[in-house]
Amino acid sequence: MPDTLHPDPEQLATWLQATAKGDAAAFRALYDTISPKLFGYALRILGKRELAEEALQDGFVAIWNGAAGYQRHLAAPMTWMTTIVRNKSLDLLRRCAHDLDIDGPVFDAEIMAALQDPRATPIDALLISHDAKALALCMSLLEGAHRQAVGLAFFHDLSHSEVAQQMAIPIGTVKTWIRRSLERLKTCLVKGERA
Structure with a gap:
């Protein structure tokens, strides 16, 4: 029975070479x-x-089709295949973000609730609506994984370490993505005010 916890890199490389043929x-x-x-x-x-199953299937199709291009001197077999599945997962995440309640729907629902607040004046509602549209537009300009990190941190109130765990990426990457994304959002929103 194969060891799925610690697969042998030599055996994986051999199987990849055979798969390429x-x-x-x-x-x-x-x-x-x-x-x-x-x-x-x-x-x-x-x-x-169900999304993980789809990403895994897409990943293995890519592994089958790309096995001939695998270069062992660039990455260990497990690293190469993990990167493929990671990329397929992130692609799927970008396509299905609205289904995962990471981007728009939660934000939109909160904005709609604020707009329907009986204490809000028409001016308040107009300002919220304008600001929400501007923020939504600027958020849509961020790269998918960066938008997800910002969404998890600010719309779901997760810490950087919780975002890193949720996205299965290093905490340093999360901090960099969020910092850069906030800079981009600020620039985008300032440009929007001038228009």
């Missing part, structure tokens, strides 16, 4: 060995089983 049995052995680990990784990024 169209060996379905080697690909199956590769899948059986590493799919549980890659599925867990995709699930940490996406948070939903």
Whole structure:
């Protein structure tokens, strides 16, 4: 039985070489060995089983199609395949952000509640509506993973370490993404005020 917790890099490289030549049995052995680990990784990024399954499937299609291009001197086999599944997961996350309640819907619902506040004057409602539209436009200009990090931190009130854990990326990356995103949002909002 293959060791899915600590797969042998030599064996993975051998299976990848055979997969590059169209060996379905080697690909199956590769899948059986590493799919549980890659599925867990995709699930940490996406948070939903069905989305993680889709990302895993897309990842293995890419591994099958790209095995001939794998270069061992650039990355260990597990690193190369994890990167593929990570990228497929992030692509799926960008496409489905509204379903994951990370971007628009939660923000929109909060804005709608503020707009319907009986204590708000028409001027208050107009200002909230204008500011919300400006922020939504500027948020949409951010790269998907950066927008997700900002959304989790500010709309879901998660700490940087919680965002890092949710997105399965290093905390330093989260801090950099959020800092840069806030700078971009500030620049975008200032430009919007001048227009």
